[in-house]
Amino acid sequence: MNERMSRLIGQMAQQSVQTSIITDPKHVYYLSGFRSEPHERLLALIVDADGKSKLLVPELDRAGAEADAAVDAIESHRDTDNAYKILGAMLGKNANGEVGVEKDKLTVTQYEKITAFLPDASLTGIDQVLLAMRAxxxxxxxxxxxxxxxxxxxxxxxxxxxxxxxxxxxxxxxxxxxxxxxxxxxxxxxxxxxxxxxxxxxxxxxxxxxxxxxxxxxxxxxxxxxxxxxxxxxxxxxxxxxxxxxxxxxxxxxxxxxxxxxxxxxxxxxxxxxxxxxxxxxxxxxxxxxxxxxxxxxxxxxxxxxxxxxxxxxxxxxxxxxxxxxxxxxxxxxxxxxxxxxxxxxxxxxxxxxxxxxxxxxxx
Known part of the structure; x- marks a missing residue:
């Protein structure tokens, strides 16, 4: 686990956040080392309180992610897939309780799609944590x-x-x-x-x-x-x-x-x-x-x-x-x-x- 991930997990613990879903490409790069511009496709870094990290990328970015991303696991989605359903499966049991998201970055549509697969989760903003780290x-x-x-x-x-x-x-x-x-x-x-x-x-x-x-x-x-x-x-x-x-x-x-x-x-x-x-x-x-x-x-x-x-x-x-x-x-x-x-x-x-x-x- 790199130092930035460790710092984020420490802040998550203070807010009782079980897992965080990072969707801003700049933050994904900052935390994992993988840099891309997914455009309308879903890019998501999942960071759990136990220190495990997973990255969901469009299929066309998979090779780049495998080369650059410092994460424990990588999954990908094709244009014919429901990327948010795959995200929900990746979250698994951690989809309960407090889930950290970047509220300042999510569109209403993204919010609705994420919450559809997290019915038992309460979304908590972690924007200020990430901005303070980056400062x-x-x-x-x-x-x-x-x-x-x-x-x-x-x-x-x-x-x-x-x-x-x-x-x-x-x-x-x-x-x-x-x-x-x-x-x-x-x-x-x-x-x-x-x-x-x-x-x-x-x-x-x-x-x-x-x-x-x-x-x-x-x-x-x-x-x-x-x-x-x-x-x-x-x-x-x-x-x-x-x-x-x-x-x-x-x-x-x-x-x-x-x-x-x-x-x-x-x-x-x-x-x-x-x-x-x-x-x-x-x-x-x-x-x-x-x-x-x-x-x-x-x-x-x-x-x-x-x-x-x-x-x-x-x-x-x-x-x-x-x-x-x-x-x-x-x-x-x-x-x-x-x-x-x-x-x-x-x-x-x-x-x-x-x-x-x-x-x-x-x-x-």
Whole structure:
């Protein structure tokens, strides 16, 4: 039994959970080492309180599971089978009492199909147990995140010389996605964002046919998925000369980014980092233009626990990896966001992203 399985079983015992059914592919990978995307087919890892583990996979994934999964037994199902009936048979006598499931991940349809074969079970959410486990990264996980950071920064570095007046947001985004795969990433960890001019004031804007022009801002928000883990970086540049107002916005966001990172100390409430950045932005008169939390956890997913916002008083722990991404957005004018990936250590924060953050003019 691996260490992660052992930890899960210990938490199950505290909740009197007899068995757990893990269906999120990311959690199956995290616990068993088997990585796949089953799409609409059922993938399920069964972990019993006595330490036994079984994996149910689609037949087309069986060979991969047999090669990679650290479990006691593997079963498979074909497209003509009732996969949930097979799951029920695998559970057997452990289908009574408390059964742990990921309530945040199950669809209503999946819930109904599972409970149809577990009439005597009471389903208990184990989502928070798994998220808390994932929040503190191992040395291997941190190395994978470092690798993903290195790749995305290389792509950004290669992309900047392509910026010129007349190129569209979509053209730049497409080139970024191509370069990610060309240098060894599995692809983007989220939809690549390139926003020019007034569109940079949209925190969740979508690249389109808007052309880059001189005298405005250009924002890149991008990350890669590599070796199972993600990176996430945002940099904002000036295309030629920009207004003094936008330069002030940039310097304010940069300082907020630095203050937010400095506040990420093990043993302190997560809210402190958000407040450190937010109070600086408010002091410069832009408080109502910082419209989102300071950051979020990264790891197997691009957004995972913890959430860095002013109301979160959970305690930062060594091994957590988070983003710090303050922003100021002025509708119709433009916006600035600067985002770094940061590792919490016992000696203070370590910024994993190294791409320069000082105000930079590109093209023109």
């Amino acid at each position: 503190v990264k191992s040395a291997d996980e941190i190395d994978r995140i470092r690798h993903a950071v290195k790749l995305v920064e290389q792509v950004l570095r290669e992309t900047l010389p392509l910026v010129k007046a007349g190129v569209t947001e979509l053209e730049l985004a497409a080139d970024i996605d191509y370069r990610m795969r060309r240098i060894g990433a599995e692809g983007p960890s989220f939809d690549t964002t390139v926003l020019a001019g007034e569109k940079s004031a949209l925190p969740h804007g979508t690249p389109g046919t808007r052309q880059v022009q001189a005298g405005e801002l250009l924002l890149f928000d991008m990350g890669v998925y590599a070796e199972g883990y993600v990176s996430d970086i945002t940099r904002t540049f000036a295309v030629g000369d920009i207004s003094d107002e936008l330069k002030t916005v940039y310097e304010t966001v940069l300082r907020a980014n630095e203050l937010g990172i400095a506040a990420l100390k093990a043993g302190v409430p997560m809210a402190q980092a958000d407040l450190a950045a937010r109070q600086h932005i408010e002091s410069r008169g832009f408080g109502d233009r910082f419209t989102h939390r300071l950051g979020h956890g990264i790891g197997l997913d691009i957004h995972e626990y913890p959430s860095l916002h002013g109301g979160n008083h959970d305690i930062l722990q060594p091994g957590m990896t988070v983003t710090v991404e303050p922003g100021i957005y002025i509708p119709g004018v433009g916006g600035v966001r600067i985002e770094d990936d940061v590792l919490i250590t016992g000696h203070g924060p370590e910024t994993l992203t190294t791409f320069p953050k000082q105000f930079t003019v590109i093209a023109g």
